[in-house]
Amino acid sequence: MFNCTMRVVLGLLLVLLGLCGSAAQQDGFTKVGEIGEFPETAARDTADESIEDTTKQTRHDIWAELRALKDTVSDVRVELYLLQRDNADLQTRLSSGERELLVSKFRVDLLEKENADLQTRLSSSESELLVSKFRIDQLEKENAVQETRLNATEIQTSGLKGKITDLQTRLSSSESELLVSKSRIDQLEKENAVQETRLNTTEIQTSGLEGEITDLQTRLSSSQSELLVSESRIDQLEKENAEKPKVAFYTALTDAGQVGPYNADVTLKYSKVFTNIGNAYSPSTGFFTAPVKGAYYLQFTAASYRTGYMGVQVFKNNQRIMFNGEFMDGSAYKYLTNSVVLELIAGDEVHLVLPPNNYLQDTSDNHNTFSGALLFPL
Secondary structure (H helix, E strand, O other), X not given: OHHHHHHHHHHHHHHHHHHHXXXXXXXXXXXXXXXXXXXOOHHHHHHHHHHHHHHHHHHHHHHHHHHHHHHHHHHHHHHHHHHHHHHHHHHHHHHHHHHHHHHHHHHHHHHHHHHHHHHHHHHHHHHHHHHHHHHHHHHHHHHHHHHHHHHHHHHHHHHHHHHHHHHHHHHHHHHHHHHHHHHHHHHHXXXXXXXXXXXHHHHHHHHHHXXXXXXXXXXXXXXXXXXXHHHHHXXXXXXXXXXXXXXEEEEXXXXXXXXXXXXXXXXXXXXXXXXXXXXXXXXXXXXXXXXXXXXXXXXXXXXXXXXXXXXXXXXXXXXXXXXXXXEEOOOOOEEEEEEEEEEEOOOOEEEEEEOOOEOEEEOOOOOOEEEEEEEEEO
């Protein structure tokens, strides 16, 4: 940048010098013409005037260009000064940078030397560390072996101490037992003498007891025989009880409310069956049919609360066995309950009949019921 500017300034100075030389040359020619004062024609004078005007104009332009060049030179000088100042600043910064570079290089060399020294020391430390680790491993192995031997020795020592203590305890115990044994022997000898006397007495008593034992054995044999008979009877009774038929039923009439009155006898069909062991009762017909010959217990309950007659008849097959009835005043529920024990053979039927002009009243509370069971077979 600086060299380019210098070149421009030098070029402008050369142009300025060339213009000054041209103006001086034209001025000299004019002065020579005035001194010689050669006579010329009118045409020549006109041409000279034209040249003179042109020269004046040219001179004026040259001085204008010179002033412009002067201003340019001034600007160039200012710029040159600024460039020189910048150059000096750059030179200073360059010198400072070179010094810092030298310091940095010196510092780098110093650090490299220190690094090399650290590398050497590190290598040495690593070697020493490996040797130390190897020595530590060796010592740990030796320590483990010694620890094992020490534990074994301590165990043996503990065992020996325990054995010694045990032997001492046993010895003391043996000595104590020996003293006790001597004392016990003396006591046993005394007791033996007493027992000898008692033994003689016991032998005499044993002779008498042998007779009693013989009698007890005879009684025991008799009891065992009776026990066998009892067990046989129990087995027989259990078999008979298992073979005995089981018959029982319990029913209620209806939830419909009033039943009757009718103009003729009507069989009551107790439709709500709660129990029917043996399935001897049929809710569709109202009949109970005896499955086996036996004694049967049968019971009924009749209830109503309306004004009028309430009654129930009991039939065995086509035979009327019982009739119970009562007149109702309509104040509250009244009940009739009765029962019979009938001997029935297999196939006999029992049912309940509502007589003409009688009625019953039943609800979900089951006021009217019919039930029965086999007491025992015959």
